[in-house]
Amino acid sequence: MTDRRPAISFDNVSKRYGDGGAPVLDGVSLTVREREFLAVVGPSGSGKTTLLRTVNRLIDPSEGVVRVEGRDVCELDAVALRRGIGYVFQGTGLFPHMTVAENIAITPKLLGWDRARMAARVDELIELVRLDPGKHRDRFPAQLSGGEGQRVGVARALAAGPRIVLMDEPFGALDPLTRDALGEDYRRLHDELGLTTVMITHDTLEATLLADRIVVIRSGRIVADDTPRALLNDAPNDYVRALMATPRRQAERLIALQNPAAGRAPQ
Amino acid sequence: MNSQLAEAWAHLPAYLGGHVAVSVTALLLGLAISLPLALLSLRRPTLRRLLLGFASVVQTIPSLALLALFYPLLLGLAALSERVFGAGFSALGFLPSVLALTLYSMLPVLRNTVTGLMGIDPAINEAALGVGMTRRQSLLMVELPLALPVIMAGVRTAAIWVIGAATLSTPIGQTSLGNYIFTGLQTQNWVFVLFGCAVAALFALAVDQLLALMENGLTQRRRARVTAGGIGLLLLTAAALVPGLSQARVTYVIGAKPFAEQYVLAALMQQRLQEAGHTATIREGLGSAVIFNALAAGEIDAYVDYSGTLWSNQMHRNDVKPRTEVLADVAQWLDREHGIVMLGSLGFENAYALAMPRPRADALGIRTLADLAGRASNLSIAGDYEFFGRPEWEAIRKAYGIAFREQRQMQPEFMYEAVSHGDVDVIAGYTSDGRIAQYDLTVLADPKHVIPPYDAIVLISAKRKDDKALLAALRPLIGAIDVTSMRGANLRAADGKASPRDAAQWLSDEIQRKQAGTKPGGPVR
Numbered sequence: 001m002t003d004r005r006p007a008i009s010f011d012n013v014s015k016r017y018g019d020g021g022a023p024v025l026d027g028v029s030l031t032v033r034e035r036e037f038l039a040v041v042g043p044s045g046s047g048k049t050t051l052l053r054t055v056n057r058l059i060d061p062s063e064g065v066v067r068v069e070g071r072d073v074c075e076l077d078a079v080a081l082r083r084g085i086g087y088v089f090q091g092t093g094l095f096p097h098m099t100v101a102e103n104i105a106i107t108p109k110l111l112g113w114d115r116a117r118m119a120a121r122v123d124e125l126i127e128l129v130r131l132d133p134g135k136h137r138d139r140f141p142a143q144l145s146g147g148e149g150q151r152v153g154v155a156r157a158l159a160a161g162p163r164i165v166l167m168d169e170p171f172g173a174l175d176p177l178t179r180d181a182l183g184e185d186y187r188r189l190h191d192e193l194g195l196t197t198v199m200i201t202h203d204t205l206e207a208t209l210l211a212d213r214i215v216v217i218r219s220g221r222i223v224a225d226d227t228p229r230a231l232l233n234d235a236p237n238d239y240v241r242a243l244m245a246t247p248r249r250q251a252e253r254l255i256a257l258q259n260p261a262a263g264r265a266p267q
Numbered sequence: 268m269n270s271q272l273a274e275a276w277a278h279l280p281a282y283l284g285g286h287v288a289v290s291v292t293a294l295l296l297g298l299a300i301s302l303p304l305a306l307l308s309l310r311r312p313t314l315r316r317l318l319l320g321f322a323s324v325v326q327t328i329p330s331l332a333l334l335a336l337f338y339p340l341l342l343g344l345a346a347l348s349e350r351v352f353g354a355g356f357s358a359l360g361f362l363p364s365v366l367a368l369t370l371y372s373m374l375p376v377l378r379n380t381v382t383g384l385m386g387i388d389p390a391i392n393e394a395a396l397g398v399g400m401t402r403r404q405s406l407l408m409v410e411l412p413l414a415l416p417v418i419m420a421g422v423r424t425a426a427i428w429v430i431g432a433a434t435l436s437t438p439i440g441q442t443s444l445g446n447y448i449f450t451g452l453q454t455q456n457w458v459f460v461l462f463g464c465a466v467a468a469l470f471a472l473a474v475d476q477l478l479a480l481m482e483n484g485l486t487q488r489r490r491a492r493v494t495a496g497g498i499g500l501l502l503l504t505a506a507a508l509v510p511g512l513s514q515a516r517v518t519y520v521i522g523a524k525p526f527a528e529q530y531v532l533a534a535l536m537q538q539r540l541q542e543a544g545h546t547a548t549i550r551e552g553l554g555s556a557v558i559f560n561a562l563a564a565g566e567i568d569a570y571v572d573y574s575g576t577l578w579s580n581q582m583h584r585n586d587v588k589p590r591t592e593v594l595a596d597v598a599q600w601l602d603r604e605h606g607i608v609m610l611g612s613l614g615f616e617n618a619y620a621l622a623m624p625r626p627r628a629d630a631l632g633i634r635t636l637a638d639l640a641g642r643a644s645n646l647s648i649a650g651d652y653e654f655f656g657r658p659e660w661e662a663i664r665k666a667y668g669i670a671f672r673e674q675r676q677m678q679p680e681f682m683y684e685a686v687s688h689g690d691v692d693v694i695a696g697y698t699s700d701g702r703i704a705q706y707d708l709t710v711l712a713d714p715k716h717v718i719p720p721y722d723a724i725v726l727i728s729a730k731r732k733d734d735k736a737l738l739a740a741l742r743p744l745i746g747a748i749d750v751t752s753m754r755g756a757n758l759r760a761a762d763g764k765a766s767p768r769d770a771a772q773w774l775s776d777e778i779q780r781k782q783a784g785t786k787p788g789g790p791v792r
Contacts, residue, residue, distance in 0.1 A: 058397060079400075082398070083398075087397040090390070093390055093391065094394070095391065095395070106400075107398050110399050110400060
């Protein structure tokens with residue numbers, strides 16, 4: 001994977017608010033390569049969302065440089081940059097007064113696509129995220145289930161054909177079944193469309209099962225950066241070991257429950 | 268009853284037209300100012316606090332006072348502009364009403380726009396930026412549509428407030444549905460009062476429902492509803508304005524203060540002018556200070572004032588002189604200071620007079636103000652809104668050493684009823700009021716002559732001083748109305764049995780009859 005070109009790179013990025021307080025990001029350096037699926041894992045308040053937002057300039061770093069496809073984002077027009085990058089928001093972020101079709105077509109509309117091209121793209125995307133254009137196109141977000149809503153959120157992020165997609169705890173608010181299906185479906189899209197994805201999650205299991213690579217961030221610093229397999233087998237420190245042990249322990253308990261002879265029975 | 272209703276109907280085009288013009292203009296102006304200000308203040312907390320604070324303070328000012336305050340303010344501005352630019356503007360009626368009502372409309376629009384926009388989930392704002400909207404696109408495509416129901420609720424509140432408060436623009440010279448209410452109250456014509464209230468309420472409801480239809484159309488995205496609501500509002504406005512616009516331009520404007528005698532005299536002058544083949548309209552319900560300034564500024568052409576009122580209110584004199592000297596001084600002062608022509612006295616006085624029911628006065632042995640002084644500490648007095656602030660009240664108190672147990676301000680129409688029922692002991696009534704005789708009141712004598720004379724005088728604006736047609740039409744009224752005739756006409760107009768126009772006709776006939784009687788061989792029509 002190292003032969004691929006970098007899609008996003010962070011070079012010693014820090015972010016401080018006001019003065020005197022602890023930095024939210026503290027000298028983060030990281031490179032995300034093209035077509036890579038990167039999961040950023042960490043506890044609440046660790047700075048992972050801030051890190052994600054520096055990519056499309058929803059937040060500008062206090063120090064350091066963020067590059068997208070080799071160019072310093074601070075030298076790019078923020079609005080144009082955002083239109084070129086897909087963003088899936090926590091809890092959908094759909095506009096409640098717009099239909100599914102209008103939500104999906106928003107970025108193409110801002111880019112000035114013509115009506116016919118937008119309509120065709122909307123139906124294509126609705127099918128891509130496994131919804132039914134005839135049934136869902138003209139619904140409002142309030143008329144959708146949580147899973148359907150986030151599928152629309154994904155479709156909206158992909159509408160203008162971005163090469164990079166940023167996801168901020170996209171599946172966090174969904175029930176486990178929906179979440180699993182959506183995660184799988186998105187990973188398929190990621191591969192099919194050749195996307196570069198950075199996904200924030202606090203669910204280690206989700207990160208382990210979906211991502212090519214996991215970055216663990218804590219108090220604004222990167223404390224681990226490797227493939228899921230490597231982190232599961234050989235964690236660089238106790239925190240990461242504990243973090244990675246959780247899904248494994250859960251899996252072992254699950255197996256034990258299913259088949260008492262194979263392991264230690266729960267008391 | 269039917270004739271009162273018919274008369275109310277006849278006034279509807281002019282009154283509703285004036286009302287719609289002033290309230291719609293104020294509302295549109297209010298929206299044009301408040302919406303941009305609200306948007307501007309969205310990311311400026313200090314400006315936002317200042318604006319909302321200012322608008323709240325404006326709202327605490329009673330609407331009548333707010334309207335009244337704009338008149339002198341504009342009068343000053345008009346004088347300044349006259350001096351600086353050589354061109355003034357009319358400070359009467361439309362302009363002060365529109366400005367005051369505009370201010371009045373601001374709070375609900377400002378507050379609801381700010382609340383609506385600030386109440387949007389920050390995640391939605393973030394999503395708008397995240398999908399690549401500029402701030403402006405986010406405002407237009409996301410924030411305003413989402414805040415629309417709250418903003419529209421503010422607009423609807425403002426509309427109802429403004430339409431209601433516009434009835435109070437009558438005393439500063441704007442014709443409105445308030446004319447029904449003020450005239451009706453002064454002449455005890457309850458049909459007029461109810462009619463005015465009902466039309467104002469219906470108009471407010473119609474506007475509210477049409478705005479609701481537009482709001483519904485905007486949020487449900489039914490373009491037909493938005494269009495229907497918009498067209499409805501336009502049609503309503505047009506329907507109210509067009510009949511007023513198509514009315515012929517009038518030559519003369521007669522002013523009238525807000526009480527029955529003034530309505531009758533204005534109607535009498537209007538009839539005189541119409542009989543002479545001119546068109547004349549009446550601006551009624553103008554306050555004492557407003558009407559004088561309006562005449563001085565040439566916004567009205569003629570009205571009847573009282574020598575004592577000008578003596579104390581305008582000339583700030585508190586000395587007492589005989590009737591003829593006061594008249595001469597007033598005439599001279601009017602000409603010198605304002606170029607106003609005092610055409611002459613109508614022939615009767617409408618002075619303030621302290622009065623009490625005859626049996627009560629007899630029982631207490633009170634015939635004069637001096638007699639009253641000894642008893643006043645156990646008695647209560649009622650007067651109109653002006654009386655206790657006027658110099659002659661000060662003069663009466665000082666000269667006779669009168670101090671009442673209690674003094675109350677009252678709508679003049681209710682004073683007579685109150686004193687005859689014993690709710691108050693003494694009232695400051697008017698000598699030309701027919702109800703003095705009707706309620707059998709004793710007018711207390713003023714042996715020290717501290718109450719100035721109040722001869723009813725016809726005033727002509729400087730602009731019309733050489734208008735022969737106007738002077739010729741009004742001159743026959745000079746010296747032609749005695750106090751008995753005036754009381755008779757006032758009584759007819761004040762109890763709601765006759766309209767001011769009918770009372771004026773009766774007075775006119777009365778004048779003819781007396782002139783024919785005293786001058787045998789004079790013209791008889």
